[in-house]
Amino acid sequence: MFHDAPLDRFVERFQLRASRRLSEHDHQLVSVAIADGDISPINKLIRAGACDAAIVAFSRPGIAQVLKTQPEALIPTLLVGGEPGGKGYDHVVINEREGVSCALTTLAETGRSSVAFAGQLPTREECELDPRWEMYRDFQASHARTPQLLFTSSPFLGDVFRAALEALQTTSSLPDAVYCASDRTAIGLMLAAQSLHIDVPNDIAVVGTGHSAESLDMDPSLSSLGLDTSEIDDIMRHFWHRIDGTADASQIPVPWKLFSRGSTSN
Numbered sequence: 001m002f003h004d005a006p007l008d009r010f011v012e013r014f015q016l017r018a019s020r021r022l023s024e025h026d027h028q029l030v031s032v033a034i035a036d037g038d039i040s041p042i043n044k045l046i047r048a049g050a051c052d053a054a055i056v057a058f059s060r061p062g063i064a065q066v067l068k069t070q071p072e073a074l075i076p077t078l079l080v081g082g083e084p085g086g087k088g089y090d091h092v093v094i095n096e097r098e099g100v101s102c103a104l105t106t107l108a109e110t111g112r113s114s115v116a117f118a119g120q121l122p123t124r125e126e127c128e129l130d131p132r133w134e135m136y137r138d139f140q141a142s143h144a145r146t147p148q149l150l151f152t153s154s155p156f157l158g159d160v161f162r163a164a165l166e167a168l169q170t171t172s173s174l175p176d177a178v179y180c181a182s183d184r185t186a187i188g189l190m191l192a193a194q195s196l197h198i199d200v201p202n203d204i205a206v207v208g209t210g211h212s213a214e215s216l217d218m219d220p221s222l223s224s225l226g227l228d229t230s231e232i233d234d235i236m237r238h239f240w241h242r243i244d245g246t247a248d249a250s251q252i253p254v255p256w257k258l259f260s261r262g263s264t265s266n
Contacts, residue, residue, distance in 0.1 A: 220262025
């Protein structure tokens with residue numbers, strides 16, 4: 001399995017579930033981190049016959065680069081995310097936009113009139129190129145609401161905590177809710193809020209992205225967007241049939257669901 005570094009919580013969850021399913025067929029999932037966007041190891045390992053199949057879980061630009069350099073799949077290859085393309089690839093097409101709209105609509109229906117965004121990238125410039133910011137911004141614009149970037153930082157928890165702490169202390173009027181580009185960002189925000197005695201969800205509601213295991217460990221538990229475990233199992237069941245040659249390559253559309261929990265319920 002090839003993935004961006006650092007490992008996204010959603011990808012980590014997908015990886016763990018995929019590993020379990022493949023082990024049922026005596027196959028081992030090996031994780032390979034791709035640093036600095038250099039996808040050359042993918043082509044090298046596949047062409048060298050180092051793997052029977054491949055799972056590629058990248059950002060949208062990363063998936064596009066893979067398809068550009070290798071337009072036809074040489075072995076059963078599952079692309080997770082990005083735009084469909086290429087020949088002979090299995091492609092998990094995730095409808096994130098619908099999920100983001102659902103989350104923001106749910107917040108509005110529970111009386112959260114102002115919803116800000118918290119990013120998972122180090123700079124504002126990078127954050128504003130993130131598809132999740134674009135989805136949030138477009139939703140706000142379509143409902144005559146002003147988009148607000150509360151903060152953005154690298155996805156490392158210490159960096160998130162410090163950025164969230166500064167934002168919560170210096171923002172003159174805090175939003176009613178924050179949609180976060182990752183669960184890790186949401187967790188750092190919740191910890192910062194708690195350290196300042198800002199109540200989640202009564203003072204500020206928080207929604208993450210990724211539906212990670214950690215989202216359930218928080219107190220209150222974190223509401224999050226992501227895939228249900230059963231959907232990952234269905235994807236891997238299909239992909240196993242691709243590996244054993246009993247299924248054809250196909251697009252696999254999956255919804256991005258909101259799992260509502262304590263961080264948005266008051």
